[in-house]
Amino acid sequence: MARTRTGEGRAGAEGGAAGAAEEVDVVVLGMGPGGEEVAGRLASAGLDVVGVEAELLGGECPYWACVPTKMMVRGADLLAEARRVRGMAGLAQVEPDWSPVASRIRDEATTDWDDAAAVERFTGKGGRFVRGRGRFTGPGEVEVESGEDGSASRVSRFRARRGVVVATGSAPWAPPVDGLDRVPYWTNRQAVSATEAPPSLLVLGGGAVGLEMAQAFARFGTLVTVVETSRRLLSAEEPESGELVERVLKADGVTVWTHTTVKSARYSDAEGFVLDLEGDGELRARRLLVATGRRPRLAGLGLEHLGIDPASGSLRVDERMRAAPDVWAVGDVTGEGAFTHMAMYQADIAVRSILGEKGPEADYRAVPRVTFTDPEIAAVGLTEDLARERGLRLRTGTAQVPATSRGWIHGTGNEGFLKLVEDADRGVLVGATAAGPAGGEILYGLAVAVRASLPVATLREMIYAYPTFHRGVLDALNALQAAGHTDEPRTKRSRWT
């Protein structure tokens, strides 16, 4: 697990001594992807910047989230591809072994959960790094407490002339299930630090975290059961996405319980984890992963000193990332979408805002999101349901990947679909889903179309390379036009798409 270095003083000045606040330009609270980007850019621009981080500089993404989970996914996908050789290209014998995945995560991704290189990168730009937990003590005033595990704690105080950036991210949230707080369940952190694939795993929550991990462990031989309260998996996405991912997970041997409520949880060495289901008996496994969402980290930040209610759920920001006078916020803490690309996007806007530079304001019409299951479930903009809720008059068009030329050529492993949601009055796409092999890559063109409000007529006039997966967009456009309004997926393969 993480070797935190709270309180060590190797990374530049440690700030003002307790009692005397040191004047600096900007203090950044939390150095995940959002905070690191803001602090690094401002330091490079010549500002006197203090970056405060309680754990590891880089935050959740490189050490416990995006990067290590995608290494898990990569290993799992290699196994799945090897298993598809039979009937397509001969025979391949597959013997799953988790240890190369664990080694890559430990040695390549996280350097054994050590952030020395990231600290050096930041201080190399002229930033000053303080390891510790920061909080507001007044407008523009920040106190950082360093030291833990019984070591004497020290307090540094700063007064930020230009302002403070809050980038404290999010923490896993567990539902109020009786007994859950008393059992040693995994969050994403223990799951990515696993040195072996457990024999059996219960996954509570059928969102991105739960499903990426469920499929990865299943492909390495773990007996996985997913339990989800909603009627379908990936409930925020198109219904077709949840249906597809449930189908492929089942093909991977995963047991899926949707629309299921867990009443209570217990654990013993002999029994392992036991979840009591409302009405439906119980589920058992050696490990339990709780992946039921995350919540912005606002507690203990002293936001009350700014007149902000820390219980407000997220730190609301305007289109220039301002949360209060001379306070900016970026990343998961803003509640605008818990993605690294969102944190980086907002960081860019905050940097320009702090430097007084002009430039575009935040625009969330085309937020891309990719769940890295196999097939990848990628989407941008509004789902059909959300677009309807906004009162738009819609047309939708869907193409099934196996019915396209490339999907058909691809053969096994070709599950997926492309769905377009058009604002029929304006003739532009307001949302799209690309589910299938390389769905996240195919999404790019659709994201451009949504963001730039490209006329659907222009999309139809374009030339799509044959036989690519993205050429399926033409099929979906044809479906859009043919039906006027169609929710029916096309099942027949047209000759040239």
Ligand SMILES: Cc1cc2nc3c(=O)[nH]c(=O)nc-3n(C[C@H](O)[C@H](O)[C@H](O)COP(=O)(O)OP(=O)(O)OC[C@H]3O[C@@H](n4cnc5c(N)ncnc54)[C@H](O)[C@@H]3O)c2cc1C
């Ligand atoms: C399992 C998993 C997989 C994911 N995969 C992807 C993916 O593939 N693609 C993607 O785009 N997103 C992914 N995400 C989401 C992504 O990790 C987050 O959106 C991203 O890390 C948010 O960045 P951030 O800077 O807002 O916050 P964080 O990364 O959470 O960093 C915040 C930092 O602030 C520090 N901090 C908190 N409070 C204080 C304080 N008071 N003082 C000092 N420091 C403090 C924390 O220690 C932390 O290091 C994934 C998330 C999970 C859980």
Ligand SMILES: NC(=O)c1ccc[n+]([C@@H]2O[C@H](COP(=O)([O-])OP(=O)(O)OC[C@H]3O[C@@H](n4cnc5c(N)ncnc54)[C@H](O)[C@@H]3O)[C@@H](O)[C@H]2O)c1
């Ligand atoms: N590939 C990516 O970009 C990626 C990957 C992982 C995580 N993330 C980000 O991290 C955030 C957190 O991911 P997550 O999957 O933990 O959250 P999520 O909110 O996406 O999904 C949580 C799921 O848990 C379910 N749930 C809630 N309470 C439950 C209960 N008591 N029993 C069973 N199920 C319950 C919800 O209905 C929901 O489907 C996401 O918002 C996502 O943006 C992104």
